[in-house]
Amino acid sequence: MAFWLIKSDPEEYSWDDLNRDKFTVWDGVRNYQARNYLKSMKAGELVLFYHSRISQAIVGIAEVIRTAFPDLNADEPDWYSIEIAPLRSLKKLISLEHIKATDALSKLPLILQPRLSVMPISEDEFKLILELSN
DNA sequence: GCCAACGTTGGC
DNA sequence: GCCAACGTTGGC
Numbered sequence: 001m002a003f004w005l006i007k008s009d010p011e012e013y014s015w016d017d018l019n020r021d022k023f024t025v026w027d028g029v030r031n032y033q034a035r036n037y038l039k040s041m042k043a044g045e046l047v048l049f050y051h052s053r054i055s056q057a058i059v060g061i062a063e064v065i066r067t068a069f070p071d072l073n074a075d076e077p078d079w080y081s082i083e084i085a086p087l088r089s090l091k092k093l094i095s096l097e098h099i100k101a102t103d104a105l106s107k108l109p110l111i112l113q114p115r116l117s118v119m120p121i122s123e124d125e126f127k128l129i130l131e132l133s134n
Numbered sequence: 135g136c137c138a139a140c141g142t143t144g145g146c
Numbered sequence: 147g148c149c150a151a152c153g154t155t156g157g158c
Contacts, residue, residue: 053156
Protein backbone atom coordinates (compact mmCIF):
# COMPACT_ATOMS: atom_id res chain seq x y z
CA MET A 1 0.00 0.00 0.00
CA ALA A 2 1.61 3.19 -1.16
CA PHE A 3 0.54 6.76 -0.58
CA TRP A 4 0.72 9.56 -3.08
CA LEU A 5 0.37 13.27 -3.58
CA ILE A 6 -0.73 14.92 -6.80
CA LYS A 7 -0.78 18.58 -7.65
CA SER A 8 -3.32 20.53 -9.59
CA ASP A 9 -3.67 24.17 -10.44
CA PRO A 10 -7.16 24.85 -9.08
CA GLU A 11 -7.79 27.32 -11.87
CA GLU A 12 -7.46 24.38 -14.25
CA TYR A 13 -8.96 21.58 -12.21
CA SER A 14 -9.85 21.96 -8.56
CA TRP A 15 -10.84 19.67 -5.73
CA ASP A 16 -14.36 21.07 -6.11
CA ASP A 17 -14.33 20.09 -9.76
CA LEU A 18 -13.35 16.55 -8.79
CA ASN A 19 -16.16 16.35 -6.24
CA ARG A 20 -18.63 17.63 -8.79
CA ASP A 21 -17.43 15.11 -11.38
CA LYS A 22 -17.35 12.20 -8.86
CA PHE A 23 -14.23 10.86 -10.58
CA THR A 24 -11.83 11.98 -13.25
CA VAL A 25 -9.20 10.82 -15.68
CA TRP A 26 -5.82 12.09 -14.51
CA ASP A 27 -3.99 12.67 -17.76
CA GLY A 28 -1.62 15.15 -19.31
CA VAL A 29 1.40 14.12 -17.27
CA ARG A 30 4.46 14.72 -19.48
CA ASN A 31 7.28 14.23 -17.07
CA TYR A 32 9.06 10.90 -16.91
CA GLN A 33 9.46 10.77 -13.18
CA ALA A 34 5.82 11.65 -12.59
CA ARG A 35 4.81 9.17 -15.28
CA ASN A 36 6.69 6.37 -13.56
CA TYR A 37 4.96 7.11 -10.30
CA LEU A 38 1.58 7.16 -12.07
CA LYS A 39 2.30 3.74 -13.52
CA SER A 40 3.04 2.26 -10.12
CA MET A 41 -0.22 3.39 -8.51
CA LYS A 42 -2.58 0.61 -7.54
CA ALA A 43 -6.34 0.69 -7.24
CA GLY A 44 -7.47 1.67 -3.77
CA GLU A 45 -4.31 3.59 -2.92
CA LEU A 46 -4.81 6.98 -1.36
CA VAL A 47 -3.79 10.23 -2.97
CA LEU A 48 -3.48 13.61 -1.32
CA PHE A 49 -4.82 16.35 -3.55
CA TYR A 50 -2.72 19.52 -3.52
CA HIS A 51 -3.69 22.88 -4.95
CA SER A 52 -0.79 24.79 -6.47
CA ARG A 53 -0.45 28.49 -7.25
CA ILE A 54 -3.54 30.29 -5.96
CA SER A 55 -4.28 28.03 -3.01
CA GLN A 56 -1.05 26.13 -2.16
CA ALA A 57 -2.47 23.59 0.24
CA ILE A 58 -3.42 19.96 0.53
CA VAL A 59 -7.18 20.02 0.40
CA GLY A 60 -8.50 16.48 0.18
CA ILE A 61 -7.96 12.76 -0.12
CA ALA A 62 -8.71 10.88 -3.30
CA GLU A 63 -8.50 7.23 -4.21
CA VAL A 64 -7.04 5.52 -7.25
CA ILE A 65 -9.95 3.78 -8.98
CA ARG A 66 -8.24 2.74 -12.21
CA THR A 67 -4.59 1.95 -12.76
CA ALA A 68 -2.46 3.22 -15.61
CA PHE A 69 -3.81 3.10 -19.14
CA PRO A 70 -2.59 4.95 -22.24
CA ASP A 71 -3.14 8.71 -22.28
CA LEU A 72 -5.32 9.14 -25.35
CA ASN A 73 -4.42 12.81 -25.66
CA ALA A 74 -0.71 12.14 -25.93
CA ASP A 75 0.99 12.63 -29.29
CA GLU A 76 3.41 9.85 -28.48
CA PRO A 77 2.99 6.43 -26.96
CA ASP A 78 4.11 5.60 -23.45
CA TRP A 79 2.26 8.33 -21.60
CA TYR A 80 -0.35 7.20 -19.14
CA SER A 81 -3.49 8.22 -17.31
CA ILE A 82 -5.15 6.93 -14.19
CA GLU A 83 -8.56 7.57 -12.71
CA ILE A 84 -9.20 8.96 -9.27
CA ALA A 85 -12.29 9.58 -7.19
CA PRO A 86 -12.63 11.94 -4.21
CA LEU A 87 -12.86 10.30 -0.79
CA ARG A 88 -13.18 13.24 1.55
CA SER A 89 -12.08 16.80 2.13
CA LEU A 90 -9.63 17.63 4.88
CA LYS A 91 -11.26 19.39 7.84
CA LYS A 92 -8.36 21.79 7.90
CA LEU A 93 -6.31 22.53 4.83
CA ILE A 94 -2.63 21.83 5.16
CA SER A 95 -0.87 24.79 3.64
CA LEU A 96 2.49 24.69 1.94
CA GLU A 97 3.64 27.13 4.61
CA HIS A 98 2.59 24.68 7.31
CA ILE A 99 4.32 21.79 5.55
CA LYS A 100 7.53 23.79 5.24
CA ALA A 101 7.37 24.66 8.93
CA THR A 102 6.91 21.00 9.95
CA ASP A 103 10.23 19.17 10.35
CA ALA A 104 8.73 15.72 9.78
CA LEU A 105 7.44 16.87 6.37
CA SER A 106 10.58 18.62 5.21
CA LYS A 107 11.65 15.66 3.06
CA LEU A 108 8.56 15.76 0.89
CA PRO A 109 9.32 15.98 -2.82
CA LEU A 110 6.77 18.78 -2.75
CA ILE A 111 9.49 20.84 -1.12
CA LEU A 112 12.61 19.24 -2.55
CA GLN A 113 11.32 19.06 -6.14
CA PRO A 114 8.81 21.84 -6.45
CA ARG A 115 7.92 21.05 -10.03
CA LEU A 116 7.18 17.36 -9.69
CA SER A 117 3.41 16.91 -10.00
CA VAL A 118 3.00 13.27 -8.94
CA MET A 119 4.99 11.98 -5.99
CA PRO A 120 5.09 9.23 -3.41
CA ILE A 121 4.62 10.01 0.25
CA SER A 122 5.49 7.75 3.16
CA GLU A 123 2.87 6.25 5.42
CA ASP A 124 4.23 8.26 8.36
CA GLU A 125 4.00 11.48 6.40
CA PHE A 126 0.53 10.60 5.24
CA LYS A 127 -0.67 9.85 8.76
CA LEU A 128 0.89 13.02 10.11
CA ILE A 129 -0.86 15.11 7.50
CA LEU A 130 -4.17 13.49 8.44
CA GLU A 131 -3.53 14.26 12.12
CA LEU A 132 -2.64 17.85 11.39
CA SER A 133 -5.77 18.26 9.32
CA ASN A 134 -8.14 17.19 12.07
C1' DG B 135 1.52 38.76 -12.96
C1' DC B 136 6.40 37.99 -12.64
C1' DC B 137 10.18 35.33 -13.15
C1' DA B 138 13.51 31.66 -11.29
C1' DA B 139 14.17 27.03 -11.76
C1' DC B 140 13.66 23.15 -14.12
C1' DG B 141 12.99 19.83 -17.98
C1' DT B 142 13.08 19.32 -22.85
C1' DT B 143 14.49 20.23 -27.50
C1' DG B 144 17.39 20.65 -31.25
C1' DG B 145 21.50 22.69 -33.68
C1' DC B 146 26.06 21.85 -33.92
C1' DG C 147 26.84 14.28 -26.74
C1' DC C 148 26.96 19.07 -25.32
C1' DC C 149 24.67 22.96 -24.15
C1' DA C 150 22.00 27.22 -25.51
C1' DA C 151 17.41 28.31 -26.20
C1' DC C 152 12.95 27.61 -25.22
C1' DG C 153 8.51 26.44 -22.80
C1' DT C 154 6.30 25.38 -18.53
C1' DT C 155 5.54 25.24 -13.72
C1' DG C 156 4.46 27.11 -9.51
C1' DG C 157 6.10 29.98 -5.43
C1' DC C 158 6.15 34.49 -4.48
